[in-house]
Structure formats: structure tokens, C-alpha cells
Amino acid sequence: MTTEQRDKAFVWHPFTPDQPWRNPDYRTPVIVRGEGPYLWDEEGNRYWDGNSSIWTNVHGHRHPRLVAAIRDQLERIDHVSFLGLSHPWAAELAEKLSAITAGDRGPAYRTFFSDDGATAIEAAVKIVWQYFQQNGQPQRDLFLSLAESYHGDTVGAMSVAQSRFHRLFGPLRFPSLSIQAPACYRCSFNRAAAGSRDARQGRRGSWECLRVLEEALDRHGHRLAALLIEPKVQAAAGMWMHPDGYLRELDRLCRERGIFWIADEVFTGFGRLGRWFGCEREGVFPDLICLAKGLTGGMTPLAATLVREEIYAGFTGEKGRALLHGHSYTANPIGCAAALASLAVFEEEGVFERIARRAEALSGLSERFWQHPHVGDVRQEGLVLAVELVERRADRSPFPAAREAGFRVCERARAHGLLTRPVGDVLVLVPPFCASADDLAGMVGALEQALWEELP
Ligand SMILES: Cc1ncc(COP(=O)(O)O)c(C=O)c1O
Structure with a gap:
């Protein structure tokens, strides 16, 4: 049996319909090697990892310092319970995380470790809940989040999100509130001309989205435990990018009313938007950070x-x-050692300067997408590029879902050496920070070529 046959017989992949796989001509890339921004399949084909392996792999694959840190850690201890025990790598990592989030500029933070984005959210939700239950405000029993926010797929994380991926699970979710997101391209208040290159111009001077937020806080404030937000960029919504200043105002409005807010920096953290964290871009310090x-x-x-x-x-x-919360692999020492090495790479290898240079290059390259008639919007923050496909640019009308425009363009891009995954009809490039200027040009070129081939 080949790996592909074995996989098709025994494995279940996340968010992966089996229908294209049933086509005998469909080849699943079986990845066997990674180095820097590249992945290789078992047939020796090389690809750019255009979404940093689902937005995780910031420095590229097998960065030597991270590999050495993990090897070294394995010589000492593989795993140890964190219930009542400690180890140096978790303690040092927690201290460093507090320093890079706030240092002496903001509040002191304490770290609770878990395993994935969803578990970081679950922990945040339960911490806030238990805090109010045992500290005299048990009436604070509601969470508020933005339309189309996504915080992970566990039941708690689904409950405090408003993602289209979770509608089916409605009855499983505990009740929470949602408000309109400040996503200018799809905003009902947006007064930018349809087809305008600057969908965010509707934001300037007009803050209907903030009024909506303020009204929700005033109406439900006495019952609100916390508001959750993906700072600056709502990734799984389709890389919805928020106007500058929204987060600062949100911080002010919540603080005035004694409502906690939770920053979900699972996607935006660690350099993706050009700084350590998205919140840093607006100089705000959330109550909890995931x-x-x-x-x-x-x-x-x-x-x-x-x-x-x-x-x-x-x-x-x-x-x-x-x-009253915990996980078996909480603060796994191998993960902590990798994280410490990753933070050292950021601090000692000029990563933020590199991100700034690459982001500027990406901005220049992305201009080309406007030439395509089915491109409705091109948005960028740091090293996140989103190209939203529409049937008609003039009125921003989307393609019928069955057209699978975004999926098909990305399938074609694979033939040009690029692996990436759209969010609906939003094409996404989230490259590793080690990508060279040539790599970026290659990724954009592959995506552009695929776009013209699929939607001529
Ligand atoms: C903003 C955000 N929060 C939470 C998650 C969930 O993270 P995980 O898939 O590691 O559970 C994601 C995943 O994409 C995310 O983008």
C-alpha cells in the first residue's frame, strides 16, 4: 500500500471533504520533508508553504535553533505532570511571555499553559467564569464576540464564537451574544464606492461599528463576563481586517464598564502583524490573552x-x-523549550526587521491582483495577504458557493508550486518569515497565475 492508499483507508482529516479524494485522478500531496519556506512531497515536488502550515510555522521548517533546542530537551526530560510540579522551561517561558506582552509598559501577566488555540480559549472562558462565580459577581454569565469570529472547535470555544463553521452545532453551544464586526469590505455602513480599492475608507470619521459595540455593552453590561476578539484580523472569517483605532476604543469602553476583554492572538501573535502581538499595534493590554x-x-x-x-x-x-481546569500535556517541556528557542530567534535574528521588509515587498506585489476583474478586495496586514474573489466587483456580490472559486484557484496553485488554503472565496497568503523576497514573488506569481487560469 502507498501512503496515499493507507491514508485514504484509515485516516480522517479535519475540514476535508472526501469528495475530491474519491476521484481516482486526485493526488493527495504526501509531505515528507520541510526546510525553511519549502515542503517536499514523496515524489520530490517542492512547494512553497504559503500558509505556514495552517498559520503556525513562523520561522520556516526545521529552523536549526529550534531543532537543537528540542533535541537538547529530549536529553533531559520528555514530559512531566504540571499538577503541583514545575520545571525550568515553563517558568522561564511564562516570565518571558509576561515581558514581551507588557514588560514594564503594562500589567503583569500570569500564564496558564495548554495545548492548542481552542484549549487556550476554553481555559480563558472557564477562568473568567470561575472568577466571577467566586468573587461576588455570579450574574456575569454572558460572553460577547464579533460576527464570524472563530476561536477553535471545542464546544466552549464554539459557544463564544459566531463562525459559519459552527452553525450546525447551535444546540450544543451555550448562549452567548454577538455584534457586527468592524470588517469594512462587508460592512453595511461602508460608504466606500463599490469597486473602490480602499474598502476601509468607509471607516474614516465614521464609527457606526463602535456605536454598535457601545450599545451592546450598555444593554448587557451588568451580565457580561467578557468580550472576545481577534485583534486587528479575524482570520477564519476570511482575513477580515479591522480599522486602526477600533481596538483602542474597545479597550476604553470595556474598562469604563468593568467588563473583561480577551484577546485571541492565536493567529495574530508572534510577528504575523509585524509586532509580537496584534494588541501591541494599538498599545492596549487585554485582561486575558490566548x-x-x-x-x-x-x-x-x-x-x-x-x-x-x-x-x-x-x-x-x-x-x-x-x-478547576487542566490538561495532561499542560506545559510540556519539549514545547516550552521550542517556544524559548523561537522567542530567542525573534530577539536575536532581526526577525521583526525582516517582517517589515517583506511586508513592504508583499504590498507592492499584491497590487497585481487588482487587474483581475473578479478580485473585489485586496487586504494586507503585516505578512497576511487576502484577496477576496467576487462575481461582480461593482456590487461586491459573491460567487455561488457551489462554484468553489477559492478552492479551485488554490488547487491550481499547487501545480505552480504553492500550497495554500483559502477561506471560502478569500485567497490567503500567510508566508513563513524566513521567506526571501524571491520566495514571496514566487508565491504571489503562482497564485496570480492560478487565478487567471481558473477564472480567465
Ligand atoms: C484566531 C484563532 N483562534 C483559535 C484558533 C483555534 O486554534 P487551534 O486550531 O490550534 O485549536 C484558531 C485556528 O485557526 C484561530 O485562528
Whole structure:
């Protein structure tokens, strides 16, 4: 049996319809090697990893420092329970995370470790819930999030999100509230001319989205436990990018009303938007911060929920006040060692300067997409590029879902050496930071070529 046959017989993949696979001509790329921004399949074909292996692999594959850190860690200890025990790598990592999120510029943060983005969110939700239950405000029992927000696929994370991927599971989710997202291209208040290159111009001087937020906070404030937000970019919604200033105002409105807010930096964290974190772009310090994906440079699963020290204080004292939550692999030492090495790479290898240069190059390259008549919007923040396909640019009308325009373009891009995955009809490039200027040009070129071939 080949790997592909074995896979088709025994494996179940996430978010992967089996229908194209039933076509005997459809070849599943079987990836056997990775190096920097490249992946190779078992037939020796080389691809650019255009979405950084589902947005995790920030430094590229097998960065030597990360590989060495993991090898070294394996010589000492593989795993140890974190229930009542500690180890140096978790303690050092927690200290570093507190330093890079706020340092002496903001509040002290304490870290709760888990495994994935969804578990970082679950932990945040339960921490907030338990905090209010045992600190005299049990009426605060509601969470608020933005339309089409996505925070992971566990039941708790689904409950506090509003993603189209979760509608089927409605009855399983506990009740939560949602408001319109400040996503200018699809905003009902957007007054930018249809077909305008600057869908975000509708945001300038007009803040209907903030009024919507303020009204929700005023109406439900007494019952609200926390608001969740993906800062600056809602990734799984289709790389919806928020106007500058929205997050700062959100912080002010929540703080005035004593409502916690949780930043889901699972996608935006660790350099993706040009800084350590999306929140840093607006100089705000959330009450809780959820991290995963790029935390270990994409090498191993590890997640972190950072919590302001004053919230942690609500769990100290009598024994019965301890947090009632945990996972077997909490603070796995191999993951912590990889994360420490990844942070050192950021600090010592000029990664942020490189991201700035590459982001500028990407911005120039992406101009070409406007020449295609089915491109409705081209958006970019840092090293995130989104190209939204529409049937008609003039009125922003989408293609029928059955057309699978985004999926088909990305399938074609594979033949040009690019692996990436769309979000619906939004083409996405999320390259590893090690990609050279030539790599970026190659990725954009492959996507552009695929676009013209699929939608001539
Ligand atoms: C913003 C955001 N939060 C949470 C998650 C869930 O992370 P994971 O897939 O590691 O559970 C994702 C995944 O894409 C994400 O983009």
C-alpha cells in the first residue's frame, strides 16, 4: 500500500471533504520533508508553504535553533505532570511571555499553559467564569464576540464564537451574544464606492461599528463576563481586517464598564502583524490573552492563556478557590523549550526587521491582483495577504458557493508550486518569515497565475 492508499483507508482529516479524494485522478500531496519556506512531497515536488502550515510555522521548517533546542530537551526530560510540579522551561517561558506582552509598559501577566488555540480559549472562558462565580459577581454569565469570529472547535470555544463553521452545532453551544464586526469590505455602513480599492475608507470619521459595540455593552453590561476578539484580523472569517483605532476604543469602553476583554492572538501573535502581538499595534493590554500556533515556532503543540495578575488573585487563598481546569500535556517541556528557542530567534535574528521588509515587498506585489476583474478586495496586514474573489466587483456580490472559486484557484496553485488554503472565496497568503523576497514573488506569481487560469 502507498501512503496515499493507507491514508485514504484509515485516516480522517479535519475540514476535508472526501469528495475530491474519491476521484481516482486526485493526488493527495504526501509531505515528507520541510526546510525553511519549502515542503517536499514523496515524489520530490517542492512547494512553497504559503500558509505556514495552517498559520503556525513562523520561522520556516526545521529552523536549526529550534531543532537543537528540542533535541537538547529530549536529553533531559520528555514530559512531566504540571499538577503541583514545575520545571525550568515553563517558568522561564511564562516570565518571558509576561515581558514581551507588557514588560514594564503594562500589567503583569500570569500564564496558564495548554495545548492548542481552542484549549487556550476554553481555559480563558472557564477562568473568567470561575472568577466571577467566586468573587461576588455570579450574574456575569454572558460572553460577547464579533460576527464570524472563530476561536477553535471545542464546544466552549464554539459557544463564544459566531463562525459559519459552527452553525450546525447551535444546540450544543451555550448562549452567548454577538455584534457586527468592524470588517469594512462587508460592512453595511461602508460608504466606500463599490469597486473602490480602499474598502476601509468607509471607516474614516465614521464609527457606526463602535456605536454598535457601545450599545451592546450598555444593554448587557451588568451580565457580561467578557468580550472576545481577534485583534486587528479575524482570520477564519476570511482575513477580515479591522480599522486602526477600533481596538483602542474597545479597550476604553470595556474598562469604563468593568467588563473583561480577551484577546485571541492565536493567529495574530508572534510577528504575523509585524509586532509580537496584534494588541501591541494599538498599545492596549487585554485582561486575558490566548496564544498558540506560532508560540513554538510551529514545531509542537503548546498554548498559553495569559491572565492579569489581579484576576489570578481571585483564585488564591482557600484551597477551594483553585482553578478547576487542566490538561495532561499542560506545559510540556519539549514545547516550552521550542517556544524559548523561537522567542530567542525573534530577539536575536532581526526577525521583526525582516517582517517589515517583506511586508513592504508583499504590498507592492499584491497590487497585481487588482487587474483581475473578479478580485473585489485586496487586504494586507503585516505578512497576511487576502484577496477576496467576487462575481461582480461593482456590487461586491459573491460567487455561488457551489462554484468553489477559492478552492479551485488554490488547487491550481499547487501545480505552480504553492500550497495554500483559502477561506471560502478569500485567497490567503500567510508566508513563513524566513521567506526571501524571491520566495514571496514566487508565491504571489503562482497564485496570480492560478487565478487567471481558473477564472480567465
Ligand atoms: C484566531 C484563532 N483562534 C483559535 C484558533 C483555534 O486554534 P487551534 O486550531 O490550534 O485549536 C484558531 C485556528 O485557526 C484561530 O485562528
